[in-house]
Amino acid sequence: MKETQNKVIDIEDRNIPSGLSRRSFIKRFGGGLVIAVSIADFSALSAAVTQSLPKDFNAFVKIAEDGKVFCYTGKIEMGQGVNTSLAQMIAEELDVKYEDVEMVMGDTDLCPYDRGTWGSLTTRVFGPALRSAGAEARAILLQMAAEKLGTEVADLSVNDGVISKKGSSGSITYAELTQGQKIIKSLKGKPKLKSPSEFKVIGKSRKRVDGRSKVTGGAKYAGDIRIDNLHYAKILRPPSLESKLISADLAEARGIDGVVVIEDGDLVAALHTYPEVADKALRTIKAKWDTPKNDLDENSIFDHLVKNHSYTRVNEEAGNLAKGEEASDQLIESRFLDGYVAHAPMEPHSATAVVEDGRMVVWASTQNPFGVKSELAGVLGMKEEDVLVKQAYVGGGFGGKSRNGQAVEAARLAKKSNLPVQVAWTRQEEFFYDHYRPAAVIDIKSGITQEGKIQFWDYNVYFAGSRGADVWYDIPNHQVKSYSRGRGEARVHPLNTGSWRAPGNNTNSFARESQIDIMAVKAGMDPLEFRLKNLKDPRMIRTLKACADKFGWKPIKSPSGKGYGIACGTDAGTYVAEMAEVEVDKETGEVKVIRVVCVQDMGLVINPQGATIQVEGCINMGLGYALKEDIKFKGGASSHKSFGNYDIPRFSWVPKVETVLLDLPDEPSQGGGEPAIVVVGGVLANAIYDAVGARVYQLPMTPERIKAAMV
Amino acid sequence: MIRFKLNGRPVEVESATNDTLLWAIRSKLDMTGTKYGCGLGQCGACTVLVNGKAERSCMLTMDFVEGKSITTIEGLEKDGILHPVQQAFIDHDAMQCGYCTSGMIMNACSFLNENPEPSTQEIIEGMEDNLCRCGTYNRVITAIEQAGKEMKGGVKL
Numbered sequence: 043m044k045e046t047q048n049k050v051i052d053i054e055d056r057n058i059p060s061g062l063s064r065r066s067f068i069k070r071f072g073g074g075l076v077i078a079v080s081i082a083d084f085s086a087l088s089a090a091v092t093q094s095l096p097k098d099f100n101a102f103v104k105i106a107e108d109g110k111v112f113c114y115t116g117k118i119e120m121g122q123g124v125n126t127s128l129a130q131m132i133a134e135e136l137d138v139k140y141e142d143v144e145m146v147m148g149d150t151d152l153c154p155y156d157r158g159t160w161g162s163l164t165t166r167v168f169g170p171a172l173r174s175a176g177a178e179a180r181a182i183l184l185q186m187a188a189e190k191l192g193t194e195v196a197d198l199s200v201n202d203g204v205i206s207k208k209g210s211s212g213s214i215t216y217a218e219l220t221q222g223q224k225i226i227k228s229l230k231g232k233p234k235l236k237s238p239s240e241f242k243v244i245g246k247s248r249k250r251v252d253g254r255s256k257v258t259g260g261a262k263y264a265g266d267i268r269i270d271n272l273h274y275a276k277i278l279r280p281p282s283l284e285s286k287l288i289s290a291d292l293a294e295a296r297g298i299d300g301v302v303v304i305e306d307g308d309l310v311a312a313l314h315t316y317p318e319v320a321d322k323a324l325r326t327i328k329a330k331w332d333t334p335k336n337d338l339d340e341n342s343i344f345d346h347l348v349k350n351h352s353y354t355r356v357n358e359e360a361g362n363l364a365k366g367e368e369a370s371d372q373l374i375e376s377r378f379l380d381g382y383v384a385h386a387p388m389e390p391h392s393a394t395a396v397v398e399d400g401r402m403v404v405w406a407s408t409q410n411p412f413g414v415k416s417e418l419a420g421v422l423g424m425k426e427e428d429v430l431v432k433q434a435y436v437g438g439g440f441g442g443k444s445r446n447g448q449a450v451e452a453a454r455l456a457k458k459s460n461l462p463v464q465v466a467w468t469r470q471e472e473f474f475y476d477h478y479r480p481a482a483v484i485d486i487k488s489g490i491t492q493e494g495k496i497q498f499w500d501y502n503v504y505f506a507g508s509r510g511a512d513v514w515y516d517i518p519n520h521q522v523k524s525y526s527r528g529r530g531e532a533r534v535h536p537l538n539t540g541s542w543r544a545p546g547n548n549t550n551s552f553a554r555e556s557q558i559d560i561m562a563v564k565a566g567m568d569p570l571e572f573r574l575k576n577l578k579d580p581r582m583i584r585t586l587k588a589c590a591d592k593f594g595w596k597p598i599k600s601p602s603g604k605g606y607g608i609a610c611g612t613d614a615g616t617y618v619a620e621m622a623e624v625e626v627d628k629e630t631g632e633v634k635v636i637r638v639v640c641v642q643d644m645g646l647v648i649n650p651q652g653a654t655i656q657v658e659g660c661i662n663m664g665l666g667y668a669l670k671e672d673i674k675f676k677g678g679a680s681s682h683k684s685f686g687n688y689d690i691p692r693f694s695w696v697p698k699v700e701t702v703l704l705d706l707p708d709e710p711s712q713g714g715g716e717p718a719i720v721v722v723g724g725v726l727a728n729a730i731y732d733a734v735g736a737r738v739y740q741l742p743m744t745p746e747r748i749k750a751a752m753v
Numbered sequence: 754m755i756r757f758k759l760n761g762r763p764v765e766v767e768s769a770t771n772d773t774l775l776w777a778i779r780s781k782l783d784m785t786g787t788k789y790g791c792g793l794g795q796c797g798a799c800t801v802l803v804n805g806k807a808e809r810s811c812m813l814t815m816d817f818v819e820g821k822s823i824t825t826i827e828g829l830e831k832d833g834i835l836h837p838v839q840q841a842f843i844d845h846d847a848m849q850c851g852y853c854t855s856g857m858i859m860n861a862c863s864f865l866n867e868n869p870e871p872s873t874q875e876i877i878e879g880m881e882d883n884l885c886r887c888g889t890y891n892r893v894i895t896a897i898e899q900a901g902k903e904m905k906g907g908v909k910l
Contacts, residue, residue: 249846255851388887436850438887686793691890693893
């Protein structure tokens with residue numbers, strides 16, 4: 043092995059992340075060349091990218107001495123496949139074999155800060171930053187090679203991590219360049235990203251990189267962590283979210299051999315090295331609760347929401363609603379309702395926590411490991427650098443794992459007991475503490491002319507938020523208002539609510555696309571023709587037409603009995619159009635979805651297979667909220683303790699799904715994890731109407747509601 | 754002490770007779786490929802083979818397991834070669850988060866042993882009680898179709 047001279051070229055050593063000494067930072071990475079990348083200097087990146095990422099570092103790339111490339115990012119993998127697509131980006135820009143790239147994700151010691159994995163932000167916002175990291179790393183390695191080979195960068199080329207000098211036999215590998223290096227580098231002049239014509243890895247379908255570990259049981263989730271003397275915690279739970287603990291008799295539990303009972307304020311738990319003993323101990327605890335009377339339920343919630351808003355925001359307005367109403371020949375007023383929906387990931391919230399050398403070390407099923415880190419530091423009264431959240435696979439998130447109550451519980455119990463502790467929620471706890479998709483009400487008043495032109499759109503959404511409520515139909519007079527409560531006010535929902543895959547957009551798109559179809563029927567027009575007549579946005583027109591081509595849409599006069607539906611929408615920068623075919627059993631009201639065609643305009647697609655799989659997942663998951671999923675409750679007590687009375691989509695529900703991703707490699711990448719789910723409610727509502735003439739205004743569109751609407 | 758065979762090896766576990774096989778595997782034997790999803794036999798994430806037949810390990814008590822032969826997801830790979838069902842799941846990207854995958858594969862192995870040449874409808878019926886929230890069902894069906902063709906009734910467990 044040759045000695046590598048540690049020469050400084052046109053490269054500057056970077057400051058290391060705040061709160062760490064240079065030595066400890068380098069130590070974490072071991073041998074090799076670490077390239078720290080900041081997007082702050084990339085003027086080519088859009089404002090949306092630079093504003094939402096931290097200013098110091100966005101990624102670290104390490105070239106190990108064996109030539110393996112490690113990429114460190116604060117994003118996490120929960121099934122969406124970014125451990126594959128991000129590796130493709132690095133391989134492409136760095137010119138290494140895709141197989142040589144390993145993603146290190148969500149480890150708060152090793153990875154640069156990231157707010158969280160949500161909002162379909164990974165590819166469209168973090169992606170360009172990561173590609174920049176790859177390009178920068180490549181440029182640094184080329185400079186080092188030029189020095190070494192005694193030539194200019196312009197005379198070098200790279201293939202699969204081997205740098206060659208043009209017209210000579212001289213070459214050197216990335217691995218050889220890194221020998222003996224333990225340096226952090228960054229480049230002064232920023233290199234350009236590759237153009238689509240140069241792509242070898244981006245845009246080509248790749249199978250999941252974690253496939254083998256997932257089919258062999260090797261993939262470790264937070265509840266799979268095993269540590270010596272690990273104690274499983276079973277926690278005392280209230281009958282309702284609103285309950286207060288009055289007293290708990292712990293004597294019997296304390297008497298069970300090996301059981302450790304912890305009382306830490308309102309947190310009462312039985313710990314044992316075997317979970318079923320901890321569970322038996324928990325069942326001996328007799329607790330008294332004070333539960334305020336609250337009769338709100340899944341029926342009365344909607345009036346409650348409309349009455350109890352205290353904050354109104356005008357999201358968008360144009361023209362004059364009164365003039366629009368005057369110009370209309372027909373007025374259509376509708377109220378749409380949407381109940382609470384659970385995330386129900388197959389992996390319930392889990393966390394394993396242990397105190398090591400004064401630091402709290404935690405594995406958590408979370409979408410935001412850095413959020414867990416700061417939350418735990420706050421709750422435990424520890425310094426942030428004394429909390430480490432480690433990488434684990436996440437068994438589905440859908441927004442629900444951006445809340446990390448289980449990690450707080452595990453860390454509190456580990457600190458108090460000084461034992462390694464695992465908290466793995468049961469399915470019942472998962473339903474009880476889930477931050478559901480909020481119940482919501484949408485009132486729309488709109489009007490059309492004889493010719494089927496929409497004249498006005500008066501849109502009022504209560505408690506769903508305005509994502510997906512923007513007006514991109516060509517409507518001269520419109521107003522979008524959202525109603526909620528102000529910051530700091532008591533919440534209006536009796537249940538926990540939070541982000542659920544494309545928050546708000548499923549609710550808004552269901553209402554919008556239903557109303558559009560209602561107007562098309564009033565106008566006596568085919569729903570595709572009606573949409574095209576009222577659209578100006580060329581991206582949406584192109585997307586919708588591509589969908590009609592793939593589906594083989596023939597004009598219909600709804601209800602045609604065929605069971606065809608259309609819906610289109612936007613989410614996370616992506617345009618989406620879906621067409622569906624359904625069968626509705628007139629006797630029972632049961633819906634069978636036969637076929638769904640989905641077309642997305644999502645810009646440059648990194649991994650077409652991965653993006654296609656996200657579309658399939660979105661559509662299958664969407665069947666649940668559209669047709670069956672509905673949380674029943676009394677006050678703060680969810681009525682769902684198991685899958686026994688909460689139906690999520692199953693094998694027999696699944697339609698044939700056909701996906702088209704428009705080929706737009708020169709356009710920036712847009713979101714892929716959420717768009718296809720937002721229109722599932724709308725497309726099925728319209729297909730159900732076309733099948734049996736039943737217009738259902740409330741999600742989910744259960745057989746009972748369909749039958750009631752059939753008249 | 755409960756004695757049984759796990760992936761071909763004899764094991765013994767100190768356990769109460771009404772403890773479940775799921776937690777014995779996961780917490781006493783530290784084999785974590787078998788997952789908890791609901792604890793009531795409703796989701797299939799914990800599916801293992803008992804004498805070659807798919808069972809929900811969260812619903813089996815240890816007295817029932819005594820003397821039986823249990824196969825978990827970790828026991829399918831032989832000498833570095835994946836079981837055809839495992840390979841088919843990889844080939845068709847028949848997973849996302851992967852949490853339901855062990856149970857899906859174990860159930861599919863048992864199902865294909867009983868019905869080596871299933872129709873698509875039979876696969877759907879045979880897999881109906883295995884839940885996947887990510888919505889990978891279409892690809893799981895295709896993967897099982899492929900595995901069935903490759904196994905041709907072979908690969909018994």
